[in-house]
Amino acid sequence: MSKIQEIATAVENGKTKIVAGLVEEALAEGCDAQEILNVGMIQAMDVVGAKFQRGDIFVPEMLVAAKAMKKGVDVLKPKLATAGSASLGKVVIGTVIGDLHDIGKNLVAMMIESAGFEVADLGVDVPVAKFVEAVESDPAVKIMAVSALLTTTMPAMKDTVDALNASKDRARFKVLVGGAPITQDFANQIGADSYAPDAASAAKAAKALV
């Protein structure tokens, strides 16, 4: 098994304690940092996402896999910066005002980050103005990801997307929505660019948007 394949297996299995060491070994052996990231980590997390979608693994397995990847990325970061490598772009994510659900949003953030994006998490119960400010104050933002888990907070999602659609910078970013009561029809109605039914799909949708 190649060192990069070893890293991928360790990430897939959530081996948080050994990934950093494996990445150091791979670098010492002359492996390319970008290849370690793409094959050893991002592809590994794609596998994790697919297993989650199939119901082969559950949330804890996803969480520890993402944590393992982060440990490896921390080792890779200086090398990637030197090589001039860039992320796929910046994604801002949050759960709409009035809604305190965080697990779905956190899983989406994790999978999007694992797919190669930089993620800024605004948290839960996020006012409309904070979403708008987040995208207008940072030209690097390419995607606004908006979550709502309650039928009662779907109007807040609409308000949020309305405000984002009215932003002076609207041409620069895309809007991705999701959450248990959200459907493709609802996403279309409120003028979102994309909808994802689960965390793994959200990562794919984000990649398709940029």
Added chain:
Amino acid sequence: MLTKRQNLLETIKGGNPDRFVNQYEAFMCQPTKYGMIMVNPYVESGEQLAPGGTIKNQWGVTISWPAGVPGPFPVHDAEHKVLKDVTEWRKVVKAPNLDFPQKEWDKFKPSIEAIDRNEVFATVFNAPGIFEQTHYLMGIDSCLESFYEEPEALKELIDYITDWQLDYAKLLYENFHPDAVFQHDDWGSHLSSFISPAMFEEFLVPAYKKLYGFWKANGIELIVHHSDAYGANLVPAMIEIGIDIWQGPVTTNKTPELVKQYGGKISFMGDIDNGVIDRVHLVNEDGTPIDSAESKAAREVIAKEARRAVETNGKLYYIPCCTMGGPESSFRGVYEALTEDIDKLSKEFFK
């Protein structure tokens, strides 16, 4: 005509119900928010939370209830997490006091004694459950990571919470002698259980065997467990721990298949998703109907979902109900509209 209690028992035992059990009707026995036995000295000892408010509960967990949403949520930003490292739980987590003078319990007894136990079940309500209590303390991400990273510490914490829940259950039993327990503990998202069946078996089955085993050993007739989530993969474990009725199965569970497969060992109460039916107010604040195209369309969705649910699940081992964890809806009039539709369907299906 059977009483509500008799009709429910006929339904879950594969007998001869004379109508559909209508949502929560058989558990509503008190003049409380959910109609169940919800107040006692412990509940009264905590700060009372109303929509729009924030409190710190007896476990030290900050709970917020944003106005206009169905229920409260724990606050888990860095400032408010009670337990930041599960291995430190012994130093940090302090179970609430349950030592109350007997006269504090006695004041609730007249209301309990007035329950017509032939008509309904004297049902105690309890939330949060054992799993929920762990993630209320530490945040759900940290909690779920702990299943992998600190399993022994998490098991100890689960044991500690379970022991407290048992002490609480003993007090409820000694003072109220309920016929049924309605226990909340959400075990999944809309699409999957939070943890695998194997992990569930390892971590939560022993805890719930203790808790529900206590109730069963003391003659409780029904354990009703609320989890409005996917959990089809956990049904064998639900049966193992003694759940009689799983309340809250969402449609992603393919509930009719579960009824066919497990009916007789467990019954299912739900399969009408609030995410689908509970989207629009049907009545004004004063209770008068809203006459709009939107409310009419919403009303049709409720009727259609109720019919789909009873046609596909059948008359036995299934109770048509919204997935909400109590007899209410997020939008005014929805629960009542569903109740009305189930009554109509009973007349049609039980001629």
